[in-house]
Amino acid sequence: MSDEFYMNLALNEAWKYQILTYPNPAVGCVVLDKSGKILSIGAHKKAGFLHAEPSAILLALCEISDDFLHKFILNYDQKFNTNFLDISDKHELLEKLKEVYLNAVFTYDFIMQNHGDLLDGAKAYVTLEPCSHYGKTPPCANLFVQLKFAEVVISCEDKNKIASGGISILQNAGIKVKVGVLKQDGGMLLKPFLSWQEGNFSFLKVALSVNGAATGGVISNETSRAHMHSIRSIVDLLVIGGNTVRIDRPKLDARLVKNGKSPNVLIFSREQKFDESLPLFHVKGREVEISNSLLRAKKSPLVMYEGAQEFLNLAKNGALPNVKWLLLYQSSNFKNEPNLLSQIYLKSVFRSNFADDSYGWYEIV
Template structure:
């Protein structure tokens, strides 16, 4: 196995939590023992929770010493877990190698610096896909080098940069994407299409976006709720209805969601002033999608429907595939 193989595993793990880490980046980390055995492959899962490196360290230590599971269970937050790792590692990871999709952070934010963790545990080498260029977090490679830890940067850099594209975009002002559910034969209408697991994933993303944009025709036809009822404690997003007509039947469920602001406008400019924006709709909305929206999420069901499928000229690059039971999610980039 080569470095690319291990780094791709770390990147694939991070894709499982793409968008769900907002406003943090999706990051993956794989740890090899000094003998070349895969000990763990973990990712950052949510803002405020342990970073990928800490998750991977905890998983690796527990594998090497199962008695540590009880110790780590006592941690109430990432800071406590970090401290317990430093107190109980017993040099089990001395000489190990870490593969990280983003340069380990060097600052103490909501969680402690990952570069320092790898340093204190005695890692021999850290392979990094791409550097962290943010002012507050960069510098992890230098911390490792000063401690005598070998580093290598650039393994699977293109894939890592693609994974990080949403993070850099929303950090710089706006990241917008379009979500659509399709049957196997390309039908996007006629009621529920994707399965429960896919819809739950959509609701988890909805709970994090700054704004949800939907076309007026879709609102009138589908009478959607656009809430986050499938996850516990999810925040329901504000909604922008893109429409030339301002009058809507306010008994449509989306208007009745508590603490939600609904705006009706024939302009999308307000959407691109928000940090993280989700566009939803069917074939017509996709055909008329604003050129500033470059990412496309396709939830594809395992069914065919006897209905009109969408028809348009569109070229995409499939960046990653994920499975939700018998459905598939395609993470795509529009390239024309």
């Protein structure tokens, strides 16, 4: 298999957590053993938790060694009162470890102290240059050095002066480094991160039935909605059109996410009067602003626009500030509602599925 094949696996894994890593970038990592067998595919899932590299390395070590896996979950259960030991099936346990948010410092230190040179001569594919600094988590570049990796293939260099330097650490340790594999695709993955670092990343979210209906209550399945609620709990501001508020009466909370924070809301409307019984006005801890200006949206780092017809038409005409991306959920079910009508051109960047639903990221061309 080519370097591009493995890097594409890392990129696809990272895209699953796009936005959810805010304010960090989405990053993916693939680990191969010295014979070229894929051991693991990991990603950074949430700021403050494991980066992509230690996530993939942990899974690789657990795949190689049942003793390492048992020792890790035994110590993790004791330290954090979790119940990984209750899962007897190894495949199910590895899937669980891949899904959850593991404590970054504990896991990193455990790997450093217990790796036993099991990954000596291994190879990694990473979508972004491994970090070299101590922030909320320890530096990823040091892991590759201490575990004696033979080669690290990188899609994009890190231009952040604080986090960069990982390539030099790897090279100085004698690890072979290759940079620029699928660089354009890696750059696309980084675009949201670079945009909010510069002041603002805004995107439009739309949910459609299979026949193109965007109204009439719940459209997507629960897994799709849970993903969308996770994103809601991350954004700095949610913008919704006044017509959508009046017709659909949405709550716009993050109830499908454990301890999810419901976003502050800007209702974009010329008409300032709304029914005070609307659910979105009664969410604890939320600020709601009604305005015919999008100035606040321009000044917020991460903004999600919700509402299909009115915002799609505005986005098509460039009237939504900085909105160049669309997050589209599509149900597999028909809905007896009018179809959404808009002529807008999109470039598909990433597509995947939540059970029978599909979803994807698109650039507005």
